[in-house]
Amino acid sequence: MAVQGIWSGTISFSLVAIPVQLVKAVEPGHVSFRVLHSKDYSPLQRRMFCPEEDRIVPPDEIIRGYEIGPHQYVLITDEELESVSPERSRTIEIGEFIDMKEVDSIYYDHPYYLVPTKGGEKAYQLLVEVMRRTNKAGLAKFVLGEREYLVAVKSTEGALALITLHYSEEILADEDITPREGKIEVEEKDRIKKSIRKMMADFEPGKYADDRRKKIVDLLKKKVKEKALVEAPEVEEEEGGGPPDLVAALEESMRKVKKSR
Amino acid sequence: MAAKAIWKGNLRWGDFNVPVKLHTAIKEDRIQFHLLHKRDHVKLRQQMICAYENKPVSTEAQSKGFEIEDGKYIIVDPEELEQASPESGRVIEVHEFVKTEQIDPLFLERVYYLEPDAYSKGYNALVGALKEMDVEGVCTWTMRKRSYLGALQTSGRILRLNTLRYADEVISVKSLELLKIPLSEKELKIGSDLINQLTGPFQPQKFENEHQKKLQHLIERKARGEEIAVLRPRRLKPTAPDKLLQALEASLTKVA
Numbered sequence: 001m002a003v004q005g006i007w008s009g010t011i012s013f014s015l016v017a018i019p020v021q022l023v024k025a026v027e028p029g030h031v032s033f034r035v036l037h038s039k040d041y042s043p044l045q046r047r048m049f050c051p052e053e054d055r056i057v058p059p060d061e062i063i064r065g066y067e068i069g070p071h072q073y074v075l076i077t078d079e080e081l082e083s084v085s086p087e088r089s090r091t092i093e094i095g096e097f098i099d100m101k102e103v104d105s106i107y108y109d110h111p112y113y114l115v116p117t118k119g120g121e122k123a124y125q126l127l128v129e130v131m132r133r134t135n136k137a138g139l140a141k142f143v144l145g146e147r148e149y150l151v152a153v154k155s156t157e158g159a160l161a162l163i164t165l166h167y168s169e170e171i172l173a174d175e176d177i178t179p180r181e182g183k184i185e186v187e188e189k190d191r192i193k194k195s196i197r198k199m200m201a202d203f204e205p206g207k208y209a210d211d212r213r214k215k216i217v218d219l220l221k222k223k224v225k226e227k228a229l230v231e232a233p234e235v236e237e238e239e240g241g242g243p244p245d246l247v248a249a250l251e252e253s254m255r256k257v258k259k260s261r
Numbered sequence: 262m263a264a265k266a267i268w269k270g271n272l273r274w275g276d277f278n279v280p281v282k283l284h285t286a287i288k289e290d291r292i293q294f295h296l297l298h299k300r301d302h303v304k305l306r307q308q309m310i311c312a313y314e315n316k317p318v319s320t321e322a323q324s325k326g327f328e329i330e331d332g333k334y335i336i337v338d339p340e341e342l343e344q345a346s347p348e349s350g351r352v353i354e355v356h357e358f359v360k361t362e363q364i365d366p367l368f369l370e371r372v373y374y375l376e377p378d379a380y381s382k383g384y385n386a387l388v389g390a391l392k393e394m395d396v397e398g399v400c401t402w403t404m405r406k407r408s409y410l411g412a413l414q415t416s417g418r419i420l421r422l423n424t425l426r427y428a429d430e431v432i433s434v435k436s437l438e439l440l441k442i443p444l445s446e447k448e449l450k451i452g453s454d455l456i457n458q459l460t461g462p463f464q465p466q467k468f469e470n471e472h473q474k475k476l477q478h479l480i481e482r483k484a485r486g487e488e489i490a491v492l493r494p495r496r497l498k499p500t501a502p503d504k505l506l507q508a509l510e511a512s513l514t515k516v517a
Contacts, residue, residue: 010497014455014512016505017497023437025367029430033325035309036334041326042313049308049317050298056315057298057305065297065304066480073295073302074483079491084475086492097456101362102463104416105423106286106372115437122442122502126509129444130452136460141468147291148472150465156367157434163366168465170289174419177284177376179385182418188386189393195275196358196390201399203363205428208356208401211408215345216337220327223335232332233313 007144009090011114011127011153011160013097018127019120020092022144025111025161031216041230085143092151092162094138100154103137107165114153114160124160131155268404269378272387272413272420274355279383281353281375281420283404292476346406353422355398355413364397364412368425375420384420391415397423442502451509458516 005021012018035044048057064081065073082089092114116124131137137154149164266282273279296305308317325342326334377384391397391414398413400422412423483489500508 010499012497014459014515015508016500016512019499025432026426026430027432029427031327033327033337034334036324036326036336037311037313037318038322038324040311040313041324041334041336042311043326044309044318044323045312046307047310048296048305049310050303050305052301052303053298056308056310056317061299062296062305063299064294065302066292066294068480068484071302073297074480075297075302076294076480076483080479080483080489081476082494083489083492084479085472086494088472089494090496091494094459097460098463099460100366103366105366105369105414106416106421107465108366108369111367111431113432113434113437115439119499119502121440122444123500123505125439125442126444126448126452126505129449130456133449134453134456134460136456139463143472146294146476148470150468154366156365159434159437159439161367165465166287166289167468167470169470170287172284172286172288172374174286174374174417177282177374178418179377182385184385184389185382188382189389192277192383192386192390193394195277196394196396196398199274199355199357200396201357201359203359203399205368205410205425205431208399208410208427209429210410210427211347212345212406215347216342219337219341219345220335223337224329228335229329229333230326230336232334234332235312 005115006112008117009092009142011092011094011140013094013127013138016123016127018123019117020114020124020160021117022162023113023115025113029210029213031213031220036230036232041232042235043232081146082143085148088141088143088148092140092142092153094140094153096139097131097134097136098139098152099135100137100152101135103152103165106171107168109164109166112162112164114162128155128158128160131160266376267373270351270353270402270404272353272355272375272400274398277383277387279381279387279420280378281384282378283422284374284376286372286374286421290473292473292480347403347408349406350403353400353402353411353413355400358394358396358398359412361395361397361414364425367431369412370424370426373422373424375422385418388415388418388420391420399425445506448506448509451506451513455509455513455516458513 005023007022010017011020037044048062050057064076067073132155137152140151142149152163152165154161266284268283271278271280298305311318325337328334400411400413402409410425412425414421414423
């Protein structure tokens with residue numbers, strides 16, 4: 001598989017269960033910079049730090065806490081968190097199908113793809129194909145990390161896309177910004193419709209590019225020509241030398257960096 | 262209630278001009294956790310650590326570098342980045358109009374409500390025109406030093422801007438390298454019948470964030486010092502490829 005999974009589990013509808021992986025469908029387009037130490041140009045890593053002991057804290061010494069008062073926390077372990085909705089943390093169970101046209105775009109949050117894992121390829125393709133034919137999407141709830149998501153699973157160009165949806169309670173009312181006077185001047189409307197007809201086109205998002213990104217890329221090209229390169233010092237591999245938890249911490253932070261990219 | 266306006270601008274196309282104010286349309290409410298040191302429950306903070314010296318580095322001693330090859334960087338100053346920022350403006354330029362159904366949901370990012378700013382007969386007329394023609398306007402604007410691409414749409418009696426992802430931000434399905442597996446017409450027919458049987462109207466109000474409430478409950482129980490039973494996540498047994506037709510038929514019998 002060419003892509004790295006964010007989550008693995010099963011997607012099901014009625015009596016059919018398909019093993020899948022969740023992978024990202026969008027990649028933020030901004031030019032990504034590394035944060036370096038100005039002194040030695042060594043890349044910096046984001047790590048958890050204890051201000052009292054003035055030292056880096058490895059992942060196995062970290063716990064999640066919910067603040068109930070000043071310096072008072074309720075501690076929650078990963079296992080306890082997973083126990084909140086255990087039936088939903090490894091299964092995306094489609095309870096019903098809907099017509100995607102009925103979903104107001106205000107509900108759309110973040111898209112992902114689902115890809116089949118070993119043995120799931122056939123049932124996966126069946127779900128892709130029948131949702132395409134019927135023009136339907138599946139609705140499900142599932143838990144990822146600290147949150148539970150309402151999701152729509154739809155067929156898109158031969159794959160399953162999973163789009164997280166906002167809950168209706170997260171959508172702000174629009175009454176107080178709605179114009180009090182709703183009257184439409186027919187003449188003006190017809191004039192607008194005429195102008196729209198003249199400007200009708202097919203949706204081709206590729207026509208539009210981020211100006212800022214273009215400028216940054218140009219700047220980088222210019223600097224490469226000027227050979228304005230700096231080099232980071234080599235960091236010795238920690239093999240057996242350092243404490244083992246530090247290696248784990250480094251790997252953990254690398255994994256996080258990759259995920260957030 | 263909608264939050265107060267975050268930005269003002271002018272919708273512009275052809276010789277039309279409609280002044281509007283932007284409002285956020287979504288408010289997410291989540292339970293926030295802190296990361297603590299297990300042993301003494303001191304609140305931890307994120308810190309940038311130099312990989313070479315293995316020491317924390319203050320913000321003043323940090324630079325931004327673009328990695329051109331392994332370990333080699335181009336340093337970019339904050340002033341240079343500032344110069345790359347698009348010039349701010351007050352115009353939301355509508356470039357063209359497209360049929361609503363042409364916009365793949367994968368491109369849709371975030372919705373903002375548009376409130377008419379000062380009276381113009383264009384606002385209500387534009388709402389009516391977009392609705393009757395079932396179209397959306399593709400537009401660009403600059404807000405807070407970022408260039409945005411968006412779809413101008415309508416809902417009820419108001420206009421909205423739905424920001425769109427740039428084309429190269431959406432990963433193509435091709436890169437997933439999916440295998441093609443032949444399916445029988447019978448499997449597809451029964452599968453389609455099953456989906457049609459299981460189809461209902463989209464009723465988002467039906468879905469509550471139960472997890473958030475359960476999580477709140479868990480926190481309260483733990484705060485009282487109660488013991489929490491750890492439950493294992495459920496894993497479903499995958500349907501074997503040669504049992505797919507059977508599973509579909511059994512499903513259809515169940516729902517019919």
